[in-house]
Amino acid sequence: MSASTALHIDWTRCRGRGMCTELLTGLGRDEWGYPLVAGGGSDLPIRTHDVEAADDAVALCPVLALSIRPARPTR
Numbered sequence: 363m364s365a366s367t368a369l370h371i372d373w374t375r376c377r378g379r380g381m382c383t384e385l386l387t388g389l390g391r392d393e394w395g396y397p398l399v400a401g402g403g404s405d406l407p408i409r410t411h412d413v414e415a416a417d418d419a420v421a422l423c424p425v426l427a428l429s430i431r432p433a434r435p436t437r
């Protein structure tokens with residue numbers, strides 16, 4: 363996996379238990395426990411040191427709401 367990947371959150375599946383926010387420091391949490399990506403949107407760019415945590419989050423999300431996909435280019 364390269365640095366140009368992102369953790370995608372499928373909001374239609376997420377149940378806001380917040381487990382992924384415990385694994386990834388780049389994710390905040392709203393008042394209901396749903397993950398928040400800094401800057402908005404549903405894709406968290408995966409930094410090199412977060413690759414393992416992102417893989418763990420995908421594997422552990424109980425509703426399969428997380429996936430890893432190519433990051434969108436920044437402008």
Ligand code: SF4
Nearest residue numbers: 376377379380382423
């Ligand atoms: S682990 Fe899955 S269900 Fe839980 S908050 Fe994260 S994306 Fe949502």
